[in-house]
Amino acid sequence: MDLRRLKSDLMITGIIIISLLGMIPLIHIFLTVAWRGINVIARDPLGVLFKEPPIPGSEELGGIGPHVLGSLILISIASLIGIPISILSAIYTVEGMSKRLGPLTSLLVRIMIEFPTIVIGLSVYGAVLLIEEFINDLVKIFGLGGHIYIPRFNPITGAIALAIVMIPYVYTQSEDGFKNIPHHIREAVYSLGFSRIRASIVLSSYVKSALLSGIMIGVSKILSETAPLLFTAFGNDHYVTRFPDVFLNPIGSMTLWIYKAGLSPYDNWIDLAWAAAFILLMIILVLFVISRYIIYKR
């Protein structure tokens, strides 16, 4: 009996030690990013947040303003596209608008999670080329002159790629939320004579914490994505502020900046990459804590 006890204690101690060992690299990364990031930001907090990056070879620090703003714009547009699509599809599959298409949607979305995100970026790029070609064929058929050009690198294509990355995460959380509604609650709602659409709205308020945590997870996911932006948003070290231009020109993001500056030989660029990494880490940490809190409260 004592031997069994001893064995199980040894096992537990072993597991704890191994988990701690496993966490060391993680903690190391976290502390490094925090240390280096804070040091850079402390030198000129407002400058880092708002200035444009320095030209290569210059001594000044500059900032990652266009990339912070770019990430903000990309994430916002991607959320505007991705969140409604995800939640509506989840409602569509669970609230049984269609017996056959519902499960199929669910399956396809679960496959989508497995797509490498660079493929998603490339597909959006490819889609733009195809659409352009199609339009130009039409132009030719109707005998109109000229050549139509669709800008490939801009916030819209970037946001579409990010939205596609985001959808499966928000979708699966929402679908689980709706699936876990107890039957007696669903019956209560339907017994009040609501149409499926109205009932779904009422039920959404019942599962709002699942929907919210799905949104948090989705947003954190795309915050840290670089690959889908390589062929879409493309990156831009300068502010583009005038109205239509913003949507027609390449746009930066913090992840693209980290990718580009981190590989560069310039010390001040590399410093700014650490700053960007730290800012991203903090945002994701906050989102993570909020979503854990929501799940915990549920």
Place this chain on the structure above:
Amino acid sequence: MKNIENSYVLRIKDLNVWIGDRHVLKNINLDIPRNTVFTIMGPSGSGKSTLLRTINRIIELYQNVKISGEIYLENIKINDQNTRPENVRRLIGMVFQIPNPLPHLSIYDNVALGPKYNKLVKSKKELDELVKWALERAYLWDEVKDRLHEPARVLSGGQQQRLCIARALAMKPKILLMDEPTSNLDPVGSSKIEELMIELKKIVTIILVTHYPFQASRVSDYVAFIYDGQIIETGPAEEIFTRPKNPLTEKFVTGRIG
């Protein structure tokens, strides 16, 4: 003849229900008189809940259900393709076995939800009045009038069930289906709801499901005894309880099956 037709608020003709391969309800024929408590009693698994769910078509939320037969609400057929289930559910309210207020909504909103979204009221004032009216009818107003905006989950089980009754009443239904409304309540909570039913039949026809013969005898005007998906016997309550014709019914009301 016309008069007899009109005294029935609900008529069920040759109703059969299959869930998957199971023939759950077999050739049900029932006529429910207006402004009465009509009780469907029978042992567990006999198909009572299924019958109620078929009447307000909430059964259509399940998969693999097949239904034949006809149901008329005031001489209008309500179980065909031309009638939308939500229209049926507006006229036929339901109270369930487990008290199921929407726990994240306030007491007020639980009652107001139905009339508000179904556009039964024109103004906030009218809605307030309707909520008060429904809560009074459900004997709950005095207990909650000072905390209408607290979440419904703070109420006791018995209060929650009366809130569900108020929620259904606020839709001004013609029929109220009650599926073992007291089975999860203590004796005090149960007797409150029994009193309530007798009062409520002035404004709505109640179809009650129970597997307690004693409850049935206390509140019912009419009783149908259902066994294995079939109506064995139906008639005025006193007849069923004093002179049952079928030996099975007699066994049930004397507590020997169930």
